[in-house]
Amino acid sequence: MLKDHLQELQQHDTPLYVYDLDLLRQTLRKAQDEAARYGYQVHYALKANANAPILAEVKAHSFGADCVSGNEVKCAIENGFSPEHVVFAGVGKSDAEINFALDNDIFCFNCESSHELAILNELAAAKGKTARIALRINPNVNANTHKYITTGLEENKFGINAWELPDVLSQLQELSNLKLTGLHFHIGSQITDLSSFKNLCTRVNEFQEWFQQHNLELEHVNVGGGLGVDYYHPDGQPIPDFEAYFALFHQFLQVRPGQQVHFELGRSLVAQCGTLLSRVLYIKHGKTTNFAILDAGMTELIRPALYQSYHKIENLSSQLAEDKYDVVGPICESSDCFGKAVVLPETNRGDLIAIRTAGAYGQVMTSEYNLRDRAKAIYLHQ
Ligand SMILES: *Cc1c(COP(=O)(O)O)cnc(C)c1O
Numbered sequence: 001m002l003k004d005h006l007q008e009l010q011q012h013d014t015p016l017y018v019y020d021l022d023l024l025r026q027t028l029r030k031a032q033d034e035a036a037r038y039g040y041q042v043h044y045a046l047k048a049n050a051n052a053p054i055l056a057e058v059k060a061h062s063f064g065a066d067c068v069s070g071n072e073v074k075c076a077i078e079n080g081f082s083p084e085h086v087v088f089a090g091v092g093k094s095d096a097e098i099n100f101a102l103d104n105d106i107f108c109f110n111c112e113s114s115h116e117l118a119i120l121n122e123l124a125a126a127k128g129k130t131a132r133i134a135l136r137i138n139p140n141v142n143a144n145t146h147k148y149i150t151t152g153l154e155e156n157k158f159g160i161n162a163w164e165l166p167d168v169l170s171q172l173q174e175l176s177n178l179k180l181t182g183l184h185f186h187i188g189s190q191i192t193d194l195s196s197f198k199n200l201c202t203r204v205n206e207f208q209e210w211f212q213q214h215n216l217e218l219e220h221v222n223v224g225g226g227l228g229v230d231y232y233h234p235d236g237q238p239i240p241d242f243e244a245y246f247a248l249f250h251q252f253l254q255v256r257p258g259q260q261v262h263f264e265l266g267r268s269l270v271a272q273c274g275t276l277l278s279r280v281l282y283i284k285h286g287k288t289t290n291f292a293i294l295d296a297g298m299t300e301l302i303r304p305a306l307y308q309s310y311h312k313i314e315n316l317s318s319q320l321a322e323d324k325y326d327v328v329g330p331i332c333e334s335s336d337c338f339g340k341a342v343v344l345p346e347t348n349r350g351d352l353i354a355i356r357t358a359g360a361y362g363q364v365m366t367s368e369y370n371l372r373d374r375a376k377a378i379y380l381h382q
Pocket residue numbers: 045047048066068089090186188189190224225226227264265266267268
């Protein structure tokens with residue numbers, strides 16, 4: 001619990017990211033144990049959090065790396081992930097990024113369009129290499145999550161649509177520097193309704209059937225990530241239900257003999273271990289509401305402004321009677337608000353405020369807007 005570390009936390013300047021490595025280890029262990037029951041392999045999606053101490057734990061628990069930029073591929077390799085456990089996805093891979101990944105002989109390029117296949121083949125040919133690829137297919141499955149983090153609908157920019165597949169297969173016969181090794185799917189993020197994954201399995205089974213009819217054997221099928229976390233009860237449910245998640249795939253996904261199943265989890269592994277710690281600068285009494293103005297803002301955690309997302313907010317310093325506050329940051333934008341009408345104990349200047357479940361898509365999305373300094377990080381139980 002953060003309150004147990006209050007004395008230590010008080011010695012630090014804010015805003016500050018605080019990571020509980022004990023909780024991270026428990027989460028990673030649980031995910032690996034549950035995946036191992038079925039021989040599933042999990043790649044960690046670096047874009048959720050790429051801090052070196054976090055990556056060291058992820059690596060120590062035998063995860064591979066799922067990257068969406070050349071710098072993420074570089075970061076994974078520099079942090080000890082072996083290239084044969086690195087996959088590279090993304091709709092807009094630049095030539096330089098592709099060349100870097102080719103030079104490092106990564107496990108697989110997850111390709112998102114027929115144009116990309118042509119360019120990748122050209123770049124691989126120039127190096128005399130064969131690139132291992134998976135086709136990222138858009139399965140047209142609704143993830144029932146926020147519209148900005150839904151990726152598996154035909155209206156989204158991601159993946160190859162079903163009706164393009166016959167053309168892509170004939171195109172692949174001409175592309176001699178590509179080796180088709182798998183299929184890839186990723187329908188979105190913060191998915192809490194597991195029936196979305198069941199629908200995904202049904203679609204994947206249909207695509208697998210289609211590829212088999214075309215006499216194509218695939219070494220692996222990659223069903224992406226997206227498992228959600230409980231932003232409302234970070235202490236009640238700190239570890240997501242990996243047991244139910246992997247069991248669902250085991251029940252509904254039809255796997256070919258010898259075929260490997262890959263997952264790419266980001267948020268569910270790292271969200272709960274991170275907290276954004278802040279101090280109250282000012283209290284302002286508005287007409288209908290009180291404002292608690294923090295020294296952290298959307299430059300440190302943009303999720304509320306970008307996705308209207310909820311983060312639990314706690315006052316670690318006060319035990320006074322409760323009141324309601326709009327908890328806002330210092331940035332010159334009205335969207336710079338962490339929560340409206342938040343019930344907190346009476347809050348005063350200098351109180352330490354914890355914004356919970358900030359380990360994923362938090363520190364990686366910080367910016368220097370308003371010429372702000374980048375937030376630092378500390379690690380508990382290192
Ligand atoms: C972001 C992303 C992931 C991870 O998603 P989470 O919701 O954090 O688990 C996995 N695969 C791809 C291709 C992604 O873009």
